[in-house]
Amino acid sequence: MSDSIPARRQRRKEARPGEIIAAALAIFHAKGFAASKIEDVARVAGVTKGTVYLYFSSKEALFKAAIRETILPNLDRIKETALAETTARAQLYSAVRLWTAGMSTCRGSTSKLMIAEAGNFPELAEFYRDEVSGRVRRMLSDIIEYGIAQNEFRPCDPAMLARILCGPIVLSNIWRHTFVDPHENQPDMDALADSLLDVVLNGIVSHPKAPL
Amino acid sequence: MSDSIPARRQRRKEARPGEIIAAALAIFHAKGFAASKIEDVARVAGVTKGTVYLYFSSKEALFKAAIRETILPNLDRIKETALAETTARAQLYSAVRLWTAGMSTCRGSTSKLMIAEAGNFPELAEFYRDEVSGRVRRMLSDIIEYGIAQNEFRPCDPAMLARILCGPIVLSNIWRHTFVDPHENQPDMDALADSLLDVVLNGIVSHPKAPL
Amino acid sequence: MSDSIPARRQRRKEARPGEIIAAALAIFHAKGFAASKIEDVARVAGVTKGTVYLYFSSKEALFKAAIRETILPNLDRIKETALAETTARAQLYSAVRLWTAGMSTCRGSTSKLMIAEAGNFPELAEFYRDEVSGRVRRMLSDIIEYGIAQNEFRPCDPAMLARILCGPIVLSNIWRHTFVDPHENQPDMDALADSLLDVVLNGIVSHPKAPL
Amino acid sequence: MSDSIPARRQRRKEARPGEIIAAALAIFHAKGFAASKIEDVARVAGVTKGTVYLYFSSKEALFKAAIRETILPNLDRIKETALAETTARAQLYSAVRLWTAGMSTCRGSTSKLMIAEAGNFPELAEFYRDEVSGRVRRMLSDIIEYGIAQNEFRPCDPAMLARILCGPIVLSNIWRHTFVDPHENQPDMDALADSLLDVVLNGIVSHPKAPL
DNA sequence: AATGAATGAGGGTTCATTCAT
């Protein structure tokens, strides 16, 4: 309350980079890289144009920093927690639920940004492909592989399965941040995760009760 | 001789908008909307900058035309063909396979473009959400609903199921056009469709053979 | 008379580069490279900023083009004319007078610009040193060498002599374009050339008439 | 221990302006006025940006101070020393040699800076023209006038002669600080002075020994 | 006195758009 209005020309060297990155993500998420103006980022961050350049050497550098910032904070934690479960099925539930839980609290989708800008940021795209998207898929395929080895799951292609699991989650998350959907209520990420896991584990084909 | 050139001109005059749209899509897919230059579109289309403005009043108008152009050409055909099948399962296979087959021949992903630019083109986003993405999901959920009614499928949320089916397909298609993936071979769309349908229909949980 | 006021948006592709270079030289001469604004160049050239970039890819490129443009147009002609004379003395007079005559008609000094910007344009400086300044000095030292061989001149260092001849000419020309000199009337280039040649050829020490 | 640091601080406080001016000259000489950054000056001076503004109100003020600082320290001494000689010839030698000796030890040419920036600093240019360049020329023309009066030199225009003497010296000094000259070895200032005086006093025309 | 984070006007450059030919 007392510190609500930050004074002009306040010196906040430690806090600035984080504030600017947060502002940048908000703007980049809303408009995409090219349509975002540094001045808008600055305004949202409560500073002026010049200050942004005090901490980031260019718009591109800011974009890269913003992407790299928001990426893996929790993936390791998710993996660790999930692997504490004993059955592959439980590991899968745990991993997916933790993942989607994290998504629900975010106000933007990094995937969305990367999809849009990969062509213009090749190195960043490579990084994202390997260290973000790839790591998530590998975590899931490892669990599935384990499940197959344990005879919990029938033999199948774990990499493909990982894609099948990621697809609806990532795309729905992107959709949430892309299309305002007044009437058609988009499912929340957690409900989607439940349905997805149910379907992937059990399928939808009816298995008629064996007759007496 | 005397009539061939006028004839060709005539043909071109009518062909121009299509040629420009095709060029625009190629450029937009490659670079995104903002990073695309009208001059590049013109060069690819084999005309000059001014000519583009003869047919499209602005870069935005060209973008909208390009998006609207490439969407529905085959959805009705797919629907028709799929519904010719008798079982819901066969309808699902037919619809999904026809859909992914169309994707394989495209050199860009409209979804990718829309995801990137929805924020900057609200009306276009609305159109895409309702008339493209929405129609595909509705087609799939209709089939699933039919399958449930027929007792082919166990009771479930058809809309959610449609999302689960669309997710991997759309996202993989986007991925193909976003990340060059030298080592880890991305699955082709058809293989993905097969696995996806197999999993969604049957699940992956092992069902131990009933003992003798 | 009829074409005095060029209409807006007039297309003059052939004439533009020359007009822009002329304007650029005027501005660069007046303010130096860094303090010159492209917009000022454009205004003087009768176009807008964008048009400058139609013909020159950057401010630096414009500077280089301007320097290279104004350089050697007449050096070869001077050399040719001077060497038509028979005595070294006459050659020297001819060369120097033709050189200074050219200067008098110019409204700026390229040397001045190069002196100021050599540090910021290393390749251009090299070019200027070798192809402009160097060529003039070589022309003069060649004549002097010839004069020594002909016994017209006493033995001396031709390169040094060339520097001694160039110094006052170049510096005075620079001065003319650098310091507005209301009271102290700067000598015109031609008078300077005469005095310079007279002194260099004959010295200023009095040689008392040999007594009868 | 307790007083050494305050003492040093005290010393530094008084030394600061001079240190900053020295740094400024180094930077201005290397890059020219516009391309020089206050921050670079500060770094070379061992202080920070803000400190520069503690002693100089603006970049322009710093430039003016730097120019005014480095000019006249020795001119009076040169004049005095030279006029101690009896013959005009010896005075000329003395003055020119002392002048070029001072140049050899400098790592930059003030003339060069003034030439580049005169247009942007009219008052400073006027000052330089009158108090620096002008005073040197007047010193030389006074000596020559004296030589003519003494019948040491034949009648000629002393002002013009002064220009002829200054030209090679000033220009060569500028050249040394402008063009790196790997192959063609630029003469050092002292050798140039010798040759210059020899030529100006004696000319280069051969005077055949009178036959017996 | 000294610092250096913050400011913001200014200028180079791009590119969608116009229009004379």
Next chain:
DNA sequence: TATGAATGAACCCTCATTCAT
């Protein structure tokens, strides 16, 4: 209809200058 030279608004980035500490 087609061209492409010309336009000018927009935006990134720099750096002289200010001022809270």
